[in-house]
Amino acid sequence: MTENFFLDNQDLQFRLKQLDLRDVLEIKEQGYAYAQEYGTAPRNYADAMDNYHLLLEVLGDICANIIAPRAAEADEEGAQFIDGEVEYAAATQEAILALKQADLFGAMLPWKYGGLNLPETIYQMMIDIVSRAESGVMTVFGLQEIASTINEHADDETKDYFLPRFARGEVNGAMVLTEPDAGSDLGSVQTRAFFDEEAGTWRLNGVKRFITNGNADVHLILARSEAGSRDARGLSLFLLERDETVRIRRIESKLGIHASPTCEVQYDNTPAIMIGKQRFGLIRYSMALMNGARLAVGAQAIGIAEAAYREAYSYAHQRIQFNQPIAKLPAVSRMLLSMRAEIEASRALVCETGIWVDRLKAYEHLQSQRDKSIPDLRQKLKEASNLADVLTPLTKYYASEMGNRVCYVAMQIHGGVGYMNEFNIERLCRDVRVTNIYEGTSQLQIVAAIGKLLGHALDDLLDKWAAVDYGSALDSLKKQLAETTMLFKKATDALKEKESDIIDFYAADLADIASFVVISWLLLQDALVSQRRADIARVYIGEHVSKINALGTSIMKADKTALLARETILAEQF
Amino acid sequence: MTYNSIVLVKQVPDTRTVTGDVMSKKGTMNRSAMPAIFNPEDLNALEMALQVRERYGGQITVLTMGPLKAADILRDALFHGADNVILLSDRKFAGADTQATAYTLKSAIQKIGDFDLIFCGRQAIDGDTAQVGPQVAEKLNLPQITYTESIASMDGDEIIAKRAFDLGSEIVKCKLPCLLTVVGSADRIRPASARKRIENKLAAIPSEYPAIVEKWAEFETETALAAYLTERNLEITVWTAADLDVNEDQLGLSGSPTQVYKVNYVVLESTESKEVPPTKEGIRELIQELIQEYIVG
Numbered sequence: 018m019t020e021n022f023f024l025d026n027q028d029l030q031f032r033l034k035q036l037d038l039r040d041v042l043e044i045k046e047q048g049y050a051y052a053q054e055y056g057t058a059p060r061n062y063a064d065a066m067d068n069y070h071l072l073l074e075v076l077g078d079i080c081a082n083i084i085a086p087r088a089a090e091a092d093e094e095g096a097q098f099i100d101g102e103v104e105y106a107a108a109t110q111e112a113i114l115a116l117k118q119a120d121l122f123g124a125m126l127p128w129k130y131g132g133l134n135l136p137e138t139i140y141q142m143m144i145d146i147v148s149r150a151e152s153g154v155m156t157v158f159g160l161q162e163i164a165s166t167i168n169e170h171a172d173d174e175t176k177d178y179f180l181p182r183f184a185r186g187e188v189n190g191a192m193v194l195t196e197p198d199a200g201s202d203l204g205s206v207q208t209r210a211f212f213d214e215e216a217g218t219w220r221l222n223g224v225k226r227f228i229t230n231g232n233a234d235v236h237l238i239l240a241r242s243e244a245g246s247r248d249a250r251g252l253s254l255f256l257l258e259r260d261e262t263v264r265i266r267r268i269e270s271k272l273g274i275h276a277s278p279t280c281e282v283q284y285d286n287t288p289a290i291m292i293g294k295q296r297f298g299l300i301r302y303s304m305a306l307m308n309g310a311r312l313a314v315g316a317q318a319i320g321i322a323e324a325a326y327r328e329a330y331s332y333a334h335q336r337i338q339f340n341q342p343i344a345k346l347p348a349v350s351r352m353l354l355s356m357r358a359e360i361e362a363s364r365a366l367v368c369e370t371g372i373w374v375d376r377l378k379a380y381e382h383l384q385s386q387r388d389k390s391i392p393d394l395r396q397k398l399k400e401a402s403n404l405a406d407v408l409t410p411l412t413k414y415y416a417s418e419m420g421n422r423v424c425y426v427a428m429q430i431h432g433g434v435g436y437m438n439e440f441n442i443e444r445l446c447r448d449v450r451v452t453n454i455y456e457g458t459s460q461l462q463i464v465a466a467i468g469k470l471l472g473h474a475l476d477d478l479l480d481k482w483a484a485v486d487y488g489s490a491l492d493s494l495k496k497q498l499a500e501t502t503m504l505f506k507k508a509t510d511a512l513k514e515k516e517s518d519i520i521d522f523y524a525a526d527l528a529d530i531a532s533f534v535v536i537s538w539l540l541l542q543d544a545l546v547s548q549r550r551a552d553i554a555r556v557y558i559g560e561h562v563s564k565i566n567a568l569g570t571s572i573m574k575a576d577k578t579a580l581l582a583r584e585t586i587l588a589e590q591f
Numbered sequence: 592m593t594y595n596s597i598v599l600v601k602q603v604p605d606t607r608t609v610t611g612d613v614m615s616k617k618g619t620m621n622r623s624a625m626p627a628i629f630n631p632e633d634l635n636a637l638e639m640a641l642q643v644r645e646r647y648g649g650q651i652t653v654l655t656m657g658p659l660k661a662a663d664i665l666r667d668a669l670f671h672g673a674d675n676v677i678l679l680s681d682r683k684f685a686g687a688d689t690q691a692t693a694y695t696l697k698s699a700i701q702k703i704g705d706f707d708l709i710f711c712g713r714q715a716i717d718g719d720t721a722q723v724g725p726q727v728a729e730k731l732n733l734p735q736i737t738y739t740e741s742i743a744s745m746d747g748d749e750i751i752a753k754r755a756f757d758l759g760s761e762i763v764k765c766k767l768p769c770l771l772t773v774v775g776s777a778d779r780i781r782p783a784s785a786r787k788r789i790e791n792k793l794a795a796i797p798s799e800y801p802a803i804v805e806k807w808a809e810f811e812t813e814t815a816l817a818a819y820l821t822e823r824n825l826e827i828t829v830w831t832a833a834d835l836d837v838n839e840d841q842l843g844l845s846g847s848p849t850q851v852y853k854v855n856y857v858v859l860e861s862t863e864s865k866e867v868p869p870t871k872e873g874i875r876e877l878i879q880e881l882i883q884e885y886i887v888g
């Protein structure tokens with residue numbers, strides 16, 4: 018048997034099996050009518066799921082046999098900046114070629130553009146697998162996401178022109194938002210867009226920083242179309258093809274993901290097309306773009322964590338100290354156990370969020386077609402939109418912090434050798450670090466989620482899960498969870514009453530409780546499937562109930578004490 | 592100018608992953624302990640054909656002679672991008688030595704007719720004769736380039752290719768049509784395409800229909816499945832002796848002058864094992880030992 022990063026991953030296969038995409042695919046595949054027209058389109062639900070399995074198998078093969086074996090080399094060589102152009106490491110070039118030959122670029126695009134019409138949930142599994150192999154090349158692979166944004170928001174002419182080329186893997190993309198003075202605060206973007214009446218086109222001027230794959234052929238870029246404006250409402254989204262007016266000024270030398278070029282890009286009267294409605298660039302389109310990318314970064318962190326766990330697991334079984342493999346030591350096995358539970362928990366969360374995003378997209382599509390086949394469409398759309406909005410930042414936050422925790426512990430299990438270059442864990446620790454920074458830092462994910470959390474956006478979902486019969490064996494676990502869910506709701510109400518400064522100060526605690534609670538319910542549902550899954554639920558919930566209680570207490574007591582103390586404590590000179 | 596290719600491939604037992612279970616104590620082979628795989632160098636040959644198609648266009652037909660189970664590697668060829676596949680399967684073909692095999696393949700190639708290039712792997716890992724390719728070329732009266740590692744260029748009816756040997760390499764020019772045998776150091780096979788994997792997953796020969804009908808409830812009968820496969824061009828062509836213009840005496844066992852005189856069985860009896868620590872030192876010692884025992888070197 019050759020190695021395969023999908024077939025050797027029981028948890029991913031379990032997630033695929035548990036996925037219920039029936040409602041989504043019914044809409045996405047137009048009642049499976051596409052099968053008449055496209056040889057690759059599924060004939061029915063079972064056929065679709067079988068196809069996804071095959072696709073992940075193809076990817077798992079490439080990742081295990083072509084990409085992963087050269088990951089250290091890709092990291093060591095890294096992307097280079099030579100004569101004003103970016104050159105990927107040789108290993109990265111080989112990885113990109115293989116993914117192209119396997120027809121995996123543009124896989125999310127609709128059939129008519131030559132894509133495979135994949136749901137978001139399957140795409141996130143692909144990202145997970147690629148990231149386990151080499152997380153730098155994931156950023157190049159993952160930027161096919163911009164093709165989805167073009168598909169969702171551009172006009173037909175633009176789509177016909179760009180999308181088939183994305184689906185054939187002929188072009189790749191960059192998502193161009195950040196500037197030196199506009200990072201978390203994208204509303205202050207300064208790159209200017211003006212309409213050149215003579216040429217009949219928009220033109221862009223400005224400098225963008227930290228642009229992953231800024232050497233790409235197609236850029237989606239956020240710029241100020243309303244001269245004199247200062248906030249988010251003056252920004253629009255543009256699409257351009259790189260030409261001589263686009264100059265890469267440098268690429269960054271950085272801690273990790275060396276295979277991924279991080280570029281500084283200058284635009285000098287660059288012609289561009291506006292995507293969607295003027296002035297909705299940040300508030301609608303970039304947010305949508307980032308939401309997809311955020312989920313992908315969550316999945317990326319899981320992939321890296323998976324790799325780190327496997328390194329730690331095999332090291333812990335080989336390393337003998339005190340006459341036994343260290344894996345047998347309770348302290349070490351505890352670390353392994355908590356890593357494994359956290360990884361599986363995060364996958365459950367990414368899948369749940371992915372399904373709501375898939376539903377949202379499907380319902381939005383029906384709405385845009387004025388399709389009346391689903392009677393309560395408006396309500397369903399609202400539900401999906403609410404949940405996607407709150408779960409996406411929560412998932413990005415949880416999974417990326419989890420990835421960092423897991424890599425940290427995995428290095429710890431390696432002891433001294435883990436700190437050395439020869440061992441993979443050192444690279445994984447460097448690579449994972451960016452996941453809670455880019456696509457919005459963890460703090461910004463909390464900012465994005467907190468409003469919805471305070472509005473009890475998760476209550477209906479949690480109530481629905483609480484109403485499920487989990488059987489007598491899981492009853493005590495369910496009771497425990499019901500109690501912590503009550504505490505979550507109480508803490509929400511308590512925090513809601515506070516001043517905005519206090520809310521911001523304690524928001525992270527509420528986001529933590531929310532993610533623990535959501536995940537615990539997801540794991541409890543999994544617990545119905547097998548004894549092993551029930552054990553995972555027990556371990557995770559056991560470990561987190563006390564944390565939730567502590568966080569709840571801290572929120573209940575939240576007042577200005579710490580906020581005020583920062584004045585005195587931080588004011589003191591070093 | 593476009594070039595049409597025929598790639599000759601073989602399904603072989605995976606002799607690279609031989610375990611102790613493969614040979615019984617009596618010295619007979621336990622086939623189920625050895626998975627059947629695509630002969631490795633045939634994959635290099637297929638890759639070379641795919642590269643020619645990429646650069647110049649044309650069609651790729653993959654041809655194999657073997658039992659019905661060999662349909663597996665033909666599907667694999669489709670997943671990697673072959674345009675057409677043909678299985679030569681008939682009891683009359685069985686027991687063939689290299690001469691009878693080459694005769695059968697030659698007859699099938701003549702039936703296919705339209706080709707500029709024939710690719711095959713240098714040799715199959717189950718026989719290691721490296722004779723079938725050259726014999727096919729001889730029987731078709733074609734020039735051949737053996738040990739091909741890469742194609743430098745093709746222009747009109749001329750090909751320039753690089754041949755690789757242990758001690759060096761050689762660039763040769765040859766007229767088309769011709770036959771190339773491809774070595775393992777040539778470019779490795781590209782990954783299967785996810786799209787083609789999905790598109791061709793039901794590609795089958797008739798003997799496989801019952802299993803498909805059982806798995807996929809939407810096909811109520813084998814006839815319904817056959818109609819679906821025909822419509823989508825997913826029937827894998829099977830040719831028997833009756834489909835070829837052949838002299839039956841030259842097929843299979845009766846067409847094989849090779850006679851096995853005696854087989855020496857090597858029975859693996861050693862049960863002891865040795866642990867090598869996964870350190871540089873441990874590996875160095877292991878290599879030393881292998882060299883001393885003339886296992887590598």
Ligand SMILES: Cc1cc2nc3c(=O)[nH]c(=O)nc-3n(C[C@H](O)[C@H](O)[C@H](O)COP(=O)(O)OP(=O)(O)OC[C@H]3O[C@@H](n4cnc5c(N)ncnc54)[C@H](O)[C@@H]3O)c2cc1C
Nearest residue numbers: 192193194195200201227228229279454455456457458460
């Ligand atoms: C390797 C890499 C690749 C990248 N690729 C891209 C890309 O392809 N395209 C792109 O557009 N950008 C990209 N970025 C930029 C990235 O998205 C930003 O770095 C990130 O959003 C943070 O912005 P910043 O660096 O300006 O940090 P700042 O916004 O200056 O933040 C500094 C600190 O302040 C905190 N902070 C700021 N505002 C708040 C707030 N309101 N509440 C609480 N805390 C706050 C932050 O959490 C952080 O801890 C990339 C960055 C890196 C490192």
